[in-house]
Amino acid sequence: xxVTKNRPSIIVEHVQKTFLLRHAHSFKEAFISKIKKKKIxxxxxxxxxxxxxxxxxxxxxxxxxxxxxxxxxxxxxxGVLEPDKGRILTRGRVAGLIEVGAGFHPDLSGRENxxxxxxxxxxxxxEIDERFDDIVAFSEIEEFIDSEVKHYSSGMFLRLAFSxxxxxxxxxxxxxxxxxxxxxxxxxxxRKKIRELVDEGKTMVVVSHDxxxxxxxxxxxxxxxxxxxxxxxPVEEAITALKGK
Amino acid sequence: MTATEPVDLTGFSVPGRGNGLFDVFRRRYLLxxxxxxxxxxxxxxxxxxxxxxxxxxxxxxxxxxxxMGIVLGRNRGIxxxxxxxxxxxxxVNLFNEAFSNATKSIVDNKALVKKIYLPREMFPIAAVIVAxxxxxxxxxxxxxxxxxxxWTPSLLELGAILFGAxxxxxxxxxxxxxxxxxxxxxxxxxxxxxxxxxFATWASPVLYSYVSIAAVMPDWLTRIYMMNPLTSAIELFHxxxxxxxxxxSLQPPPHLLQYxxxxxxxxxxxxxxxxxxxxxxxxxxAQDL
Ligand SMILES: Nc1ncnc2c1ncn2[C@@H]1O[C@H](COP(=O)(O)OP(=O)(O)O)[C@@H](O)[C@H]1O
Ligand SMILES: [Mg+2]
Numbered sequence: 277x278x279v280t281k282n283r284p285s286i287i288v289e290h291v292q293k294t295f296l297l298r299h300a301h302s303f304k305e306a307f308i309s310k311i312k313k314k315k316i317x318x319x320x321x322x323x324x325x326x327x328x329x330x331x332x333x334x335x336x337x338x339x340x341x342x343x344x345x346x347x348x349x350x351x352x353x354x355g356v357l358e359p360d361k362g363r364i365l366t367r368g369r370v371a372g373l374i375e376v377g378a379g380f381h382p383d384l385s386g387r388e389n390x391x392x393x394x395x396x397x398x399x400x401x402x403e404i405d406e407r408f409d410d411i412v413a414f415s416e417i418e419e420f421i422d423s424e425v426k427h428y429s430s431g432m433f434l435r436l437a438f439s440x441x442x443x444x445x446x447x448x449x450x451x452x453x454x455x456x457x458x459x460x461x462x463x464x465x466x467r468k469k470i471r472e473l474v475d476e477g478k479t480m481v482v483v484s485h486d487x488x489x490x491x492x493x494x495x496x497x498x499x500x501x502x503x504x505x506x507x508x509x510p511v512e513e514a515i516t517a518l519k520g521k
Numbered sequence: 522m523t524a525t526e527p528v529d530l531t532g533f534s535v536p537g538r539g540n541g542l543f544d545v546f547r548r549r550y551l552l553x554x555x556x557x558x559x560x561x562x563x564x565x566x567x568x569x570x571x572x573x574x575x576x577x578x579x580x581x582x583x584x585x586x587x588x589m590g591i592v593l594g595r596n597r598g599i600x601x602x603x604x605x606x607x608x609x610x611x612x613v614n615l616f617n618e619a620f621s622n623a624t625k626s627i628v629d630n631k632a633l634v635k636k637i638y639l640p641r642e643m644f645p646i647a648a649v650i651v652a653x654x655x656x657x658x659x660x661x662x663x664x665x666x667x668x669x670x671x672w673t674p675s676l677l678e679l680g681a682i683l684f685g686a687x688x689x690x691x692x693x694x695x696x697x698x699x700x701x702x703x704x705x706x707x708x709x710x711x712x713x714x715x716x717x718x719x720f721a722t723w724a725s726p727v728l729y730s731y732v733s734i735a736a737v738m739p740d741w742l743t744r745i746y747m748m749n750p751l752t753s754a755i756e757l758f759h760x761x762x763x764x765x766x767x768x769x770s771l772q773p774p775p776h777l778l779q780y781x782x783x784x785x786x787x788x789x790x791x792x793x794x795x796x797x798x799x800x801x802x803x804x805x806x807a808q809d810l
Contacts, residue, residue: 287533295808302709355537355638356807365533378636383562392558395551396639 283367285448285479286330286353290362293323293348322348323503327362332447335480337490337511339518340500346483349500350374350450353481368447368479371397373454377437382426386417389425390440397444407443414469415439416462435462442469448479467492487515537638541796544640551639552647559651574655578614582607589728599730600767604667608762609727609755611659616689616751617718619652623697624714627705631810641803642796645697649690663762670766678761684781685757691788692750698795702802705809725751726759731774747774750784757781 300306300316309316322345330336338346351357352364354372379396380389390411394404412421415435417428425433438454451470467489474480474493484490490497490511497514499507507517545552563574586606589595596602623645627634630644664672674682696717704710724746726734731752735743746752760773774780 283529296805298706298809301707303707304709306707351807353536355535356636358537358804364536365530366536367532367534370536372637375636378632381558381562384558388558392554395548395554396633396637398639401550 283332284329285332285334285367286481287365288326288328288349288353288362289364291323291326291349291352291359291364292321292361293345293352293357294360295320295322321503323352323359323500325362326500326505328498328505328508330479330481332367332479333477334496335474335482335494337494337497337514338481338483338500339490339497339514343502344500345503346500347374347452350452350481350483353448354450366448369398369445370448370450371441371444371446372450372452373438373441374450374452376441376454377433380425380433380437383424385424386412386421386428386436390421390436393437393440394444397441399444403445411436411439411443414443414465431459431462438462438466442466442473446478448481449473451480451482451484453483453485490515539640541640541800542642542646545642545646548640548643552643552650555643555647556650556654559647560654563651571655575658578610578659582610585610585728595729595733598732599771600769601670601763604663604670604672604763604766605759606728607663607666608758609725611656611663612685612689612755612758613722613725613727613751614659615652615656615686616693616721616754618655619649619690619693620696620700620721621711621714621718622648622652623693624700624704624711626697627701627806628708628810635807635810641806642698642799645701645799646694649694649697652693653686653690667762667766672762672766674761674765678765681757682761684785685754685761688750688754688757688781688784688788691785691792692754695788695791695793695795698792698799702799702806705802705806721751725749725755727755730771731756732771747776747780748783748787750788753777753781753784 296317296319298317299314300309306316326349338349340346348357350372351374352359353366354370354374356374377393379393381392384392390408391401391404394407394411395401399407412418415432415438417432417436420428420432425436428436449470454466470480470482470493480493482490482493484493494511497507497509497511497517498505499514499518507514509517540547563571586603590602590606599605626644626648627641633639634641634644700710700714722728731747734746738746756774756777760777764773
């Protein structure tokens with residue numbers, strides 16, 4: 277392997293994330309709890325001492341059962357959440373296929389939404405202009421691009437949203453369960469597209485329940501159980517480790 | 522793989538740590554799209570569209586004109602009261618709109634805030650700009666009405682108008698950042714906003730003149746009243762749009778320039794505090810929403 281490829285892209289150092297579950301959502305409730313000496317919050321530790329490094333060009337799967345903290349980890353890497361302890365460092369542009377379509381507005385047309393969401397994901401006007409045709413072509417909804425998104429079927433909506441997200445200029449791609457939505461042919465198309473990005477040497481962190489997808493896309497697997505990292509190694513062994521215990 | 526060999530950290534950054542308001546202006550294109558979205562989707566589903574948003578201020582204007590001006594005789598000593606009132610109301614409406622839009626902006630955009638990292642100051646700032654866009658047609662009406670009553674602006678007057686608008690926009694942005702952030706955890710913060718809005722309308726010279734308030738308040742209180750950034754902004758607007766159309770019997774308040782500069786400084790300080798408060802609360806947005 278050449279030297280530059282060995283430089284890390286993502287460094288996760290002893291990261292801990294605790295959620296404070298607040299029971300008071302207004303000044304009034306907080307005040308009443310204070311008077312009655314009730315606790316206004318309880319805490320839940322979602323991630324404990326997570327520590328790993330992803331090198332440039334590596335493709336890593338995060339495996340674990342529901343509620344084990346996989347999405348939380350991706351949100352920490354994308355910057356949506358901040359760790360309570362430890363630190364995270366990234367190098368290059370991070371893009372997340374975490375929940376596509378979050379910035380879509382039903383009253384705007386498909387075209388307007390493409391521009392708005394691509395800008396939300398960090399693209400400049402010039403970049404969007406350049407890629408607009410590719411985005412629309414990939415989504416296969418050319419004839420509806422100027423109608424309002426509220427008239428789209430959920431399948432059409434997902435295609436467009438996914439297509440925007442996948443065309444963002446990026447160095448690191450975070451993928452959360454996204455390959456389990458949409459119809460089968462489109463899902464396959466998305467997987468191919470992500471595969472292309474892997475082959476181009478993009479750094480990738482993938483969360484998926486589908487072991488087939490994980491085997492196809494990733495070389496390395498990290499298993500998280502109830503917020504603790506229990507395995508880090510070759511993807512095949514990670515899958516066994518997940519199912520084994 | 523977890524062995525800690527020292528790595529070269531150049532080029533690395535901490536995700537989710539931006540430069541606050543500076544990032545908003547670095548990402549102007551996104552800001553522009555968010556403003557455009559705010560302008561075009563608001564009222565889209567109501568029959569009159571944007572028209573509706575002017576029905577309320579217009580009604581308010583005529584009620585105030587009738588009750589304050591004619592019934593209570595507040596127009597005595599204020600020549601061309603129609604323009605005087607209009608200039609003040611438009612300014613206060615700008616403040617009220619911008620402030621309450623900004624306060625709601627984070628909660629309104631929770632789908633985005635929870636899922637994608639972007640400089641969150643973007644939302645309150647976009648909300649203030651949308652309010653400013655809403656304000657421009659009202660200014661156009663004011664220009665027409667003033668012109669009909671003999672308004673021929675000089676550079677000084679135009680400067681006063683811009684200065685006044687700047688103070689209001691800054692003040693609303695700062696307060697909007699503070700309350701927008703607090704509103705995420707304490708949803709009843711909006712009640713406080715209502716109270717501040719009420720104060721904005723009544724504790725500034727919109728419906729009466731500064732002379733009548735100075736007549737009933739002790740000196741020190743008048744001085745505080747004059748230091749309210751909204752007071753100087755509204756007096757700047759009066760100076761810009763109304764004074765030259767009046768008979769000159771009500772002069773601009775003494776030391777208006779000094780008070781305006783104080784108002785500007787206060788608005789800037791509020792904006793800086795807003796940024797600090799916002800940053801403190803921001804870390805919890807994604808999990809609290
Ligand atoms: N914003 C939040 N506030 C409180 N608890 C949360 C929040 N987000 C996630 N959690 C909790 O953290 C745990 C891990 O969640 P998540 O990362 O979504 O798991 P996974 O993606 O592996 O299914 C869950 O128990 C979930 O309830
Ligand atoms: Mg999940």
